[in-house]
Amino acid sequence: MKILVAVKxxxxxxxxxxxxxxxxxxxxxxxxxxxxxxxEIAMEEALRMKEASAASEVIAVSIGPPQCTETxxxxxxxxxxxxxxxxxxxxxxxxxxxxxILRAIVELEKPGLLxxxxxxxxxxxxxxxxxxxxxLKWPQGTxxxxxxxxxxxxxxxxxxxxxxGLETISIDLPAVITxxxxxxxxxxxxxxNIMKAKSKLIxxxxxxxxxxxxxxxxxxxxxTEPPKRKAGMILSSVDELLDKLKNEARVL
Amino acid sequence: xxxxxxxxxxGRRVIPGLASYxxxxxxxxxxxxxxxxxxxxxxxxxxxxxxxxxVIGEHEDGFVKPSTLSAVTAARAIxxxxxxxxxxxxxxxxxxxxxxxxxSVHPLISQVLVADADIFRNPLAEPWAELVHMLHQxxxxxxxxxxxxxxxxxxxxxxxxxxxxxxxxxxxxxxxPHLFVRPIYAGNALCTVRYTGSDPCVMTIRSTSxxxxxxxxxxxxxxxxxSQVDVSNFNKEKQKSRWLKLNSQxxxxxxxxxxxxxxxxxxxxxxxxxxxxxxxxxEKLGAAVGAxxxxxxxxxxxxxxxxxxxxxxxxxxxYMAFGVSGAIQHLAGMRDSKVIVAVNKDxxxxxxxxxxYGLVADLFEVIPELIEKLPEKKRL
Numbered sequence: 001m002k003i004l005v006a007v008k009x010x011x012x013x014x015x016x017x018x019x020x021x022x023x024x025x026x027x028x029x030x031x032x033x034x035x036x037x038x039x040e041i042a043m044e045e046a047l048r049m050k051e052a053s054a055a056s057e058v059i060a061v062s063i064g065p066p067q068c069t070e071t072x073x074x075x076x077x078x079x080x081x082x083x084x085x086x087x088x089x090x091x092x093x094x095x096x097x098x099x100x101i102l103r104a105i106v107e108l109e110k111p112g113l114l115x116x117x118x119x120x121x122x123x124x125x126x127x128x129x130x131x132x133x134x135x136l137k138w139p140q141g142t143x144x145x146x147x148x149x150x151x152x153x154x155x156x157x158x159x160x161x162x163x164x165g166l167e168t169i170s171i172d173l174p175a176v177i178t179x180x181x182x183x184x185x186x187x188x189x190x191x192x193n194i195m196k197a198k199s200k201l202i203x204x205x206x207x208x209x210x211x212x213x214x215x216x217x218x219x220x221x222x223x224t225e226p227p228k229r230k231a232g233m234i235l236s237s238v239d240e241l242l243d244k245l246k247n248e249a250r251v252l
Numbered sequence: 253x254x255x256x257x258x259x260x261x262x263g264r265r266v267i268p269g270l271a272s273y274x275x276x277x278x279x280x281x282x283x284x285x286x287x288x289x290x291x292x293x294x295x296x297x298x299x300x301x302x303x304x305x306x307v308i309g310e311h312e313d314g315f316v317k318p319s320t321l322s323a324v325t326a327a328r329a330i331x332x333x334x335x336x337x338x339x340x341x342x343x344x345x346x347x348x349x350x351x352x353x354x355x356s357v358h359p360l361i362s363q364v365l366v367a368d369a370d371i372f373r374n375p376l377a378e379p380w381a382e383l384v385h386m387l388h389q390x391x392x393x394x395x396x397x398x399x400x401x402x403x404x405x406x407x408x409x410x411x412x413x414x415x416x417x418x419x420x421x422x423x424x425x426x427x428x429p430h431l432f433v434r435p436i437y438a439g440n441a442l443c444t445v446r447y448t449g450s451d452p453c454v455m456t457i458r459s460t461s462x463x464x465x466x467x468x469x470x471x472x473x474x475x476x477x478x479s480q481v482d483v484s485n486f487n488k489e490k491q492k493s494r495w496l497k498l499n500s501q502x503x504x505x506x507x508x509x510x511x512x513x514x515x516x517x518x519x520x521x522x523x524x525x526x527x528x529x530x531x532x533x534x535e536k537l538g539a540a541v542g543a544x545x546x547x548x549x550x551x552x553x554x555x556x557x558x559x560x561x562x563x564x565x566x567x568x569x570x571y572m573a574f575g576v577s578g579a580i581q582h583l584a585g586m587r588d589s590k591v592i593v594a595v596n597k598d599x600x601x602x603x604x605x606x607x608x609y610g611l612v613a614d615l616f617e618v619i620p621e622l623i624e625k626l627p628e629k630k631r632l
Contacts, residue, residue: 016580017437026441095409096418121561124436125421127409130377134413139492140377142406145555157496162375162402163509163564165500165556169376172492181545181562182555217449218418221431224442229587232608234599238621241593244609249591251513251570252626 001112001151001173003046003055005080006102007039007062009071010122023222026122035071038117040078041179044186045147046115047079054149057081059109063093063101069202076197077189083202084109086210094216095123097207099131104210106136111174113156118143118178129178139171145182149173303429304335306365306387306452308380308398308407311340314349316357318510319399321464326457327397328360328465329426334395337363339387339481341372341380355475358465364478371486374495375403379486381410387481388415393452400456400565401509412454419454420447424461438561438584459509460567460588501554505531508557511540513570514589516559519546520575520597520615527552529619530574536626542566544582560585574615578603595619 011017012032020027035043049055060075061084062068072083086101093101106114114136119126133140141147141158145166148157154173159166161180189197207214235241245252305327309320320338327336338354338361340347347368354364365387371379384396384407396411398404400422412419425433430447432455447453508514515537517530527547534541542559543552559566561584571589576582578594578601586592587606594607595618604610611618 011437013581017440019441026437094418096413096416099413119562122437124434124438124561126405127412127419127421130406130409131413131419133377134381134410140406140410141493142377143402160402161555162498163556165498165554167375167498168496170494170496175492182549216418217447218420219446219448221444221446223436224444226435226439226442226587229592229606229608232592232604232606232610234604234610234612236611238611238618238625241609241611242622242625245570245591245593249570249608251591 001055002057002059002109003049003113003115004059004061004102004106004109004111005039005043005046005075006098006114006116006128007043007060007071007075008036008117008120008122009033009062009064009068010036010120013037013121019223019225023224025220025223033067033070035074036117036120036122038119038121038179038181040117040186041181041183042115042117042177043075043078043080044184045177045179046113047187048184049113049147049149050079052149054151055113059084059111061086061102061105063098064088065090072202073194073197074189076200076202077194078187079193080200082200084205085202086205086207088207088214091214092216092220093207093214094218095125095127095131097212097214097216098128099135100212101207101210102128102132103135104212105205106132112154113149113174114138114176116176116178118180129176133176136174136176138175140176140178141169141171142178143180144177145180147177147183302335303331303333303394304391305330305337305395305397306384306391306393307336307338308384308396308404309338309340309350309354310375310399310401310403311342311346311350311353314346314353316340316350316354317399317401318464318507319401319459321357322459322462323397323399323457324358324361325462325465326423326426326455327395329462330395330429334360335363336361337365337391337393339365339367339383341367341369341383343368343370343373351478352475355478361476363476365481366478367481367483369483369486371491372483375406376491376493376495377406377410378491378493380407381414382486383481383483384408384411385414388452396452396454398456399459401459404456408454408456415452415454417449417452417454418447419456420445421456423455423457435584438580439587440580440584458565460565501556505534506538506540508540508542508559508564508566511566512568513537513539513572514542514559514566514568514586515539515572515574516542516544516576516586517547517552517574518544518576519550521547521552524552526616529616529623533619533623533626536623537570539570539572540566540568542586544576544579573603573607574619576603577601578606
């Protein structure tokens with residue numbers, strides 16, 4: 001069974017982002033970019049499945065500008081066998097288009113499992129996995145914190161992080177799984193593996209070749225900074241704190 | 253006029269509650285009929301006057317959840333003239349009770365749709381997304397809304413893909429019927445988006461940004477009609493997913509997402525035993541307990557208590573953070589709290605930049621002192 005893992009290149013999670021003065025978006029030039037943390041977890045999970053002989057091949061796929069190949073190299077250095085890059089140029093690709101492109105790749109590669117992160121930490125959408133699953137009519141196991149594959153029965157048991165606790169479901173393969181933070185601890189790529197990754201294959205497509213039109217029915221009107229909180233004060237004792245909460249903030 | 257009336261009824265089952273509403277609407281339409289120059293085609297008038305919303309509801313113990321009622325508030329924020337239907341699914345007596353609750357909880361809810369089948373008892377995305385799709389085909393909604401709960405986040409994007417529209421998730425503000433504000437980059441930027449696609453506009457709303465309508469007791473007399481949805485086809489299809497179990501954290505404290513007061517502990521609490529101290533404080537305050545990712549990963553508490561970009565988003569009246577450094581990802585989940593208190597030994601901790609009141613002190617000294625001094629305060 002092949003496993004397809006979708007990875008996204010985003011502004012590094014530790015970077016304090018800056019909104020552009022013209023309100024057109026967030027500054028991404030000369031900002032450190034990395035693989036989305038949830039995608040790293042997705043990649044790690046796929047690699048562990050392969051190491052447990054539950055999968056034969058792990059394919060990483062990324063959609064976006066030419067620099068996405070760096071993200072794919074990271075995935076290859078972690079241990080992915082090969083990669084697919086759908087070059088969308090400079091245009092913004094919204095989740096619905098991403099989902100349609102992923103569907104096209106799934107139809108080409110015919111994987112038994114598609115793993116994604118539960119959300120990208122830039123747009124915070126939390127949509128793509130659910131949308132591909134819907135388009136493919138595959139079952140979905142979102143926000144997974146534990147996945148057990150049963151190769152014989154072609155079933156995955158997925159433990160999901162939900163509002164009230166942990167939910168366990170069983171889904172038939174092929175399926176879509178999206179990862180939550182606690183699924184695993186992603187590995188670091190070692191230098192030899194980074195070198196090896198350079199010789200691995202990255203296949204290129206354009207959205208047109210996959211017959212996906214990059215139109216969107218949402219448009220970003222503006223991006224602004226959130227309102228700033230007014231400066232707080234440092235107090236000296238618990239008594240003072242209780243006094244402030246009671247008489248100034250009136251929340252007790 | 254007739255043409256419009258016919259169209260507005262087209263494809264929809266006429267429901268008693270709606271019929272009188274429509275009569276009123278048509279009456280108002282004729283009174284306020286705008287000049288043709290203002291609204292060039294009959295079609296645009298139709299768009300202007302027929303807004304209908306399906307709210308995907310969640311219920312528990314026979315009551316509609318507060319987050320679902322927040323979604324109703326959001327539906328009302330789109331337009332005062334919104335015809336709101338609320339969908340509840342499941343089986344058994346709690347479903348019936350929840351339906352009665354939904355019917356009488358808010359005067360704007362004009363219809364309660366009930367999908368009574370075992371398959372909807374548990375929140376599986378596949379049948380729920382199909383159900384939403386089926387209802388839209390039948391009734392043609394302008395909007396489909398749910399709260400950004402794990403249920404809503406799981407189901408709505410799938411339903412949107414089946415309907416071939418882009419969903420807009422985690423909305424915090426509705427500026428115009430198709431203009432929404434949503435946080436991006438862990439709440440460090442606010443993005444205004446315009447939905448330009450066809451109906452329905454599928455969205456999830458952040459419930460802390462839309463207060464649920466206050467429940468009044470005297471609306472029972474004009475309760476909304478409850479209709480059963482024909483779900484006979486659902487059990488025939490082979491299901492590709494099965495629900496096995498839910499390990500819930502039984503707690504008597506208020507729900508983290510809707511609590512008025514939240515006390516949160518970070519890594520500095522050192523172990524699960526010390527978290528009990530925090531729980532004691534929470535009891536005194538009638539507060540919910542939250543945690544940072546570090547505390548959850550270290551196994552101090554269960555994951556469903558995590559507050560942050562990837563956990564729960566809270567906006568209580570009072571948020572007290574003990575031993576929390578204030579990473580970007582944590583701030584994303586609590587920065588909209590009304591009053592933020594931080595207790596931390598490190599005076600340079602980023603949490604102090606958002607706190608209204610800060611105490612640079614050892615939490616193991618502060619918490620017992622708070623516990624000791626709080627009841628006296630309450631008695632005064």
